[in-house]
Amino acid sequence: MNTLPRTPPIAEQVALVTGANAGMGLATTGALLAAGYRVAATDLRTEQVATRHADALAAGRLLCLTMDVSDIDAVRAACDQIEAQWNRIDVCVNNAGFLQYADCEQTTPELWHKTLRINLDGVFYVSQRVAPGMKSRGFGRIVNVSSYGAKTGGLAPLPAYAASKGAVISLTFSFARQYAAFGVTCNALAPTFVKTQMLTEQVSAERQAQLQEMIPVHRFCELEEFAHAVLFLAHPLSGFITGEVLDLNGGLQFD
Secondary structure: OOOOOOOOOOOOOOEEOOOOOHHHHHHHHHHHHHHOOEEEEEOOHHHHHHHHHHHHHHOOHHHHHHHHOHHHHHHHHHHHHHHHHOOOOOOEOOOOOOOOOOOOOOOOOHHHHHHHHHHHHHHHHHHHHHHHOOOOOOOEEEEEEEEOOOHHHOOOOOOOHHHHHHHHHHHHHHHHHHHHHOEEEOOOOOOOEEEHHHHHHHHHHHHHHHHHHHOOOOOOEEHHHHHHHHHHHHHHOOOOOOOOEEOOOOOOOOO
């Protein structure tokens, strides 16, 4: 006898993606649209995602909203608008993030607090806003973007970033435990180096080559591979996976 809980068809589901205007968020938005989801793409600016997916925008399958995840009022207002448009949020991808390379001595109080506001407070604000609706409908998927640095402190010391992403993992466990009985899962992805503009602009070509040599597969994670992992955790058939951290590290281990 099949005891799988009933879940809404993907075509009826609404996915919220934060940090959707570039990099991993932009790739995730495209993958979700291709899979049949309706997508609310949020970021500080949204012109790139709107242009990239103009057809979906015109067809009413994409909603682009400006939202600062570190501003709780902005988060609530954007989620209210999504629900006014589509009456639900089934999948939440907490992707918005901030990284500035600074070691333990270089990290200023301002940088510390800015990093935690975006990378940690933002995940909490968005998750806290969407989880009750998922609970009431008996279905939901929250996918948080953590980092390899959460487990290692970073191959180069990054105290603010690593601490924020480590806290995201703990937050993932808390939401997973509270909502598991209601058909809502919460998992995290911990990528090492994804081929994003953030990486290519802040890391020299020489250092990129060194990092690729350290990774057993000798390359960085492609954006499409990251988005595929999001789709896996968001899928209705991933309902038996919650409170987990999926590593995307190309075989890289921390000694």
